[in-house]
Amino acid sequence: MAESIQDGPDDDVVYITSPPAEGIDPDASREFLDLFRTWNGRDIPLASYYIDNLSHDIEFQNLMRWVTDPDTGDTAMHVAAAVGNMKAFDATAQSFGREWDRNSWFKTCFRAVFFLRNKAGDTIFHVAARTGRLDVINAAWHHFWQFETDVDLLWVPDYMVATVLLARKNAVGHTAADEATISGYADVAEWLNQGLDRVTLGGKRATKSRMARMEELVDGRYDIDEHHLTWDQIPRVGLYYPPKYRS
Structure with a gap:
């Protein structure tokens, strides 16, 4: 089963x-x-x-x-x-x-x-980079650069999310940029490397300890390992709608 x-301690x-x-x-x-x-x-x-x-x-x-x-x-x-x-x-x-x-x-x-990995450890960024689909990468990237209108206890800064997306390695130790390079898509590799360079301030935010902590925070927010979320992890839905929409 x-x-x-x-939904909450008092709900049916x-x-x-x-x-x-x-x-x-x-x-x-x-x-x-x-x-x-x-x-x-x-x-x-x-x-x-x-x-x-x-x-x-x-x-x-x-x-x-x-x-x-x-x-x-x-x-x-x-x-x-x-x-x-x-x-x-x-x-x-x-x-x-x-x-x-x-x-x-x-x-x-x-x-x-967008963070889930297949049996080869690939995210969709690895898949898109390997096939030279910069349009796919751009489409996915768009969804991670929207301003947070409601800051809550589980909020993770966008630069951390972006860093983990671009720096995450698959089962053979390749980032999405590595896969693009190996497959001969230099333009895709350049885009991914420039993106990572910008969100890490030229590598200043990419020390081993900082990267490990960022992965921990991002994976905790998006529950990557367990693949499920519980009611107490996310603020109640009703709090995010204007008063006129609340029952």
Whole structure:
């Protein structure tokens, strides 16, 4: 059974917060991932609802994190990045509804999928860099440079998030820039290296101890290892809507 929690200590609403122990059906997983190869992002959440053996009890943003290719470990974002389907990046955002980016819970769930790694240790930045897809990298990068309108206890400075995204290494010790260089995409490697140089102030923020601490803080915010979030990790949703929208 999947782990479930209440929305809060005084609420009766229960949400599934971790993948089912028996896993997700392999055929359903492949069918879900196939949607991200060609479909428009706006249509993916609805289309996924009609996949046989894919539980309707799991919210779409959790499917984005928990459904992986049985062979490669690729997530939906890895698949979209590999084929350059940037419209698929909008799939999760659309599922959250209007003004989702003002909500700390939604923003965390959305950003988390960009950090997930497949069995080779690749993030979507490694995948895009290896195939020379600078357009994909730019599209993903856009989602990490929005001003935080609500500062909370779990807030992590954007430069830390950006640093971890660009400096993270895969299973063979390569950054996304390394993969671009090896694959012969000098323009992509230059973009990634310049980006990392800027967010680390020319390497001044990139000492071994500082990098380890930044990874710890960022992974803690986006719960990379456990792949689930609990009600007490994220501020209540109601606090982030104007009074006229509150019940």
